[in-house]
C-alpha cells in the first residue's frame with residue numbers, strides 16, 4: 001500500500017478558459033487500475049457522442065497506472081482521444097519519460113479539453129500549471145528544435161517529459177504524431193492533429209514526488225524478481241542488442257515482409273536495411289525509457305558531408321525500428337540504408353506517423369504507375385520505387401497540403417483512395433494504415449477486429465508465425481485466440497507495462513505487484529477486468545458508429561502469397577462474421 005498515493009488525482013485542463021482543477025477519482029482506479037482501463041472510462045465520460053475529432057469537444061486523456069514509477073518496464077503512458085484518422089476510438093501508447101513524470105508530478109491522469117485561441121504549450125510542474133504562449137514555436141521547421149527550445153526555457157527539476165507536435169500536427173494531418181523525448185512517440189491514429197486542433201504545441205510535465213511503499217520487503221522481493229527476469233531474458237536481450245529491427249530478416253525469409261505496396265512479400269535487398277546492417281554500420285547509441293533496464297531504442301548516427309565544404313560534416317541521430325523500416329523501406333522499395341535514414345529523419349522533423357506515411361506513399365506510387373494520378377497531382381514528382389528523394393519531397397507537400405491531392409493524402413489512405421481510386425491496394429484496416437506483417441490471416445483479422453486496429457492489439461502476426469507448418473486453425477479458434485490475447489493485453493495496458501515485457505509480467509507477478517501497490521485483486525477478477533475494459537472500448541466504438549465490414553478489405557492481401565500461402569477471402573469473412581457476433585453483438 002502506498003502512503004498518500006497520488007495516482008487517483010486527475011488534472012483537468014480547459015484550454016478555452018485557461019483553467020485547471022484536480023479531482024480525486026479513487027473509485028476509477030480501484031475499478032479499472034489505470035492506463036487503458038481508466039482512460040476509456042474518462043473518454044466515455046468526457047467525449048460527447050458524435051464529437052468531431054478536431055473540435056474542442058474532443059478530449060485528450062493521458063493515463064498512467066499503479067505500477068508506474070514502482071516497477072521496471074512499467075514505463076508507458078496511454079493516450080485516449082477520438083481519432084481524426086478513423087473517426088472512432090483513438091488510443092496510443094508512449095514511453096520515454098512521460099509516464100514517470102506524470103506520476104511523480106502527482107497525477108494518475110490528465111484530461112485536456114477545449115481549444116486555445118492562440119498557440120500555447122502547457123507546463124505542468126506538480127501542482128502548478130502554466131499556459132505558455134507558443135506563438136514563436138508555431139510553424140517552426142523542426143520538431144527537434146521545438147523540444148530543445150522548451151528544454152531550455154522550462155525548469156528541469158525531477159523527472160521531466162516534453163511532448164510536442166511538428167508541423168504535421170499544426171496542419172491537422174490525420175496521422176500526425178506527438179513526439180516525446182525526441183525519440184519516442186504517441187504514434188498512430190493522429191493524436192498530433194488533435195493537439196494541433198487545440199493550438200496545443202506541447203506539454204511539459206515535471207515531478208519529483210516520491211512513492212513511499214508500505215510493504216517494503218514484499219516490494220523489494222517482487223521488484224528483484226522482475227528486474228532479474230528482465231536482464232536475463234533472451235527476448236529482452238534481443239530487444240537490447242538489435243531492437244525490433246531484428247525482425248526484418250526473419251520476416252523476409254518467411255515471405256511476410258510487405259514490399260512495394262505489397263505487390264511482393266519479400267524484399268530481395270532486405271539485408272541492406274536489416275537490423276544487423278544498421279547495428280553494424282550506423283548504430284550510434286541505445287536509449288531506454290525511464291525505469292527500463294532493457295533499452296531497446298536504437299539510434300543511428302548518420303554522418304553527411306556538406307556539399308561545398310571538404311571535411312565538414314553534420315551528424316544526425318535518427319531512431320529506427322522494425323515498423324518504420326518496413327513502411328519507409330521495403331514498402332517503398334528503398335534499399336539504401338542512408339536513404340531510409342534521411343526519409344525517416346524528415347518524417348520525424350515533420351511529426352508524421354512513419355507507418356501511415358510510408359503506406360500512403362506506397363499507394364500513391366502505385367496509383368501513379370496505374371495512371372490514376374499524374375505528375376499534375378504530385379506537382380511534378382515522378383514516384384519510383386526506391387527513390388527516397390521523391391518521397392522526401394512528397395512528405396513535405398503532404399504536410400503543406402499544397403493542392404487538393406496532397407490535402408487528400410493528409411487525410412489518410414482511405415480518403416485518398418475514395419477520391420482517386422485504387423481502393424483494392426489502399427492498405428488500411430478499420431481506417432488505419434497496415435503494419436508490417438503479411439504473415440497470414442491472423443495478422444489481418446487481428447487488425448480488423450482489434451480495438452485500435454493495431455498489430456499490438458492482439459498480435460495476430462505472432463499467431464500466424466506459430467502456425468507455420470501446422471494444420472490450419474479454424475477461423476473461430478483463431479478469433480477466440482485473438483480476443484483472449486486482446487483481453488489480457490488490456491491488463492498490461494492498464495498497469496501500464498511495456499508490451500515487450502509481457503513475458504516477464506505473468507499473472508502471478510501482476511497479482512503480487514498490484515497487492516504491493518495497494519490494488520489487491522484476485523486472478524478471476526483480473527480476467528473479468530480484461531474482458532470489461534475491452535468491452536468498454538467496443539461500447540465507445542459502437543456508440544460512435546463503428547461496424548466491421550469485410551467488403552472494404554483491400555483485395556491486394558488476397559493476391560500476394562503470405563507466409564502461410566494465399567489468404568482465403570472466405571476464411572476471413574467467416575472469421576470476421578464470428579468476431580462480429582462475439583464482440584459487437586454480445587451484451588456489453
Ligand code: SF4
Nearest residue numbers: 075288289292296498
Ligand atoms: S523495452 Fe524499449 S519500449 Fe519498452 S520500456 Fe524498455 S526501452 Fe521502452
